[in-house]
Amino acid sequence: EAGVTQSPTHLIKTRGQQATLRCSPISGHTSVYWYQQALGLGLQFLLWYDEGEERNRGNFPPRFSGRQFPNYSSELNVNALELEDSALYLCASSVRQGANSPLHFGNGTRLTVT
Amino acid sequence: SQQGEEDPQALSIQEGENATMNCSYKTSINNLQWYRQNSGRGLVHLILIRSNEREKHSGRLRVTLDTSKKSSSLLITASRAADTASYFCATPTNNNDMRFGAGTRLTVKP
Incomplete structure (x- = not known):
């Protein structure tokens, strides 16, 4: 079974630009979560999608947005990039809606904003 | 905002x-999960313990859950550098x- 895949692996942008990060969940998983992990820190919850709907979002400004496609893959968009957006962005999927199933993580996209 | 510490x-x-690593949380839960992250990579799920369970084992891992104290512990026995x-x-x-x-950053010296 293929795991969660994220692309690109690395992304370098300049301040003010826009970044698009992509995630393909494990086949059969309908829930997709996005987390931000700044260097050496814990995971900050960004967004949760299930069955194409946004179910919840964390304490991030509106320039962080995303969507989930009919095939359950997901996209995270970050507009008007700021230096502090530099982080590892992790996507995870689970087989069922909600928090009663383990999350399966991809290896992340390392975003660097210069 | 973070839930566990x-x-x-x-x-x-x-x-x-x-x-031994400890975790405290703030609100009522129906389960608690432990994950591992190797440097710069995605997290790997280790174990899920439900609120009606007090202890769970998986190989060298032992997890306890005390819902009255809103705390959990993860014990790794006979640790390895890996x-x-x-x-x-x-x-x-x-x-x-x-x-x-x-997170707790664990270093096991050979």
């Missing part, structure tokens, strides 16, 4: 010793998404 922030032990990683606890929120603590 791990303690200690960092732990350094010798190979063969046991490692256990070097960061360990996170995660708990569901009232909205049913998962929130992670800041």
Whole structure:
């Protein structure tokens, strides 16, 4: 079974630009979560999608947005990039809606904003 | 906002010793999960313990849950250098998404 895949692996942008990060969940998983992990820190919850709907979002400004496609893959968009957006962005999927199933993580996209 | 807090922030032990990490959380939960992260990579799920369970084992891992104290512990027995990683606890929120603590960075010296 293929795991969660994220692309690109690395992304370098300049301040003010826009970044698009992509995630393909494990086949059969309908829930997709996005987390931000700044260097050496814990995971900050960004967004949760299930069955194409946004179910919840964390304490991030509106320039962080995303969507989930009919095939359950997901996209995270970050507009008007700021230096502090530099982080590892992790996507995870689970087989069922909600928090009663383990999350399966991809290896992340390392975003660097210069 | 984070839901769980791990303690200690960092732990350094010798190979063969046991490692214990603790997690405290704030709200009522129906399960608690532990994850491991090797440097710069995605997290790997280790174990899920439900609120009606007090202890769970998986290989060299032992997890306890005390819902009255809103705390959990992860014990790794007979540690190996390959256990070097960061360990996170995660708990569901009232909205049913998962929130992670800041993690414990474990270093096992050969």
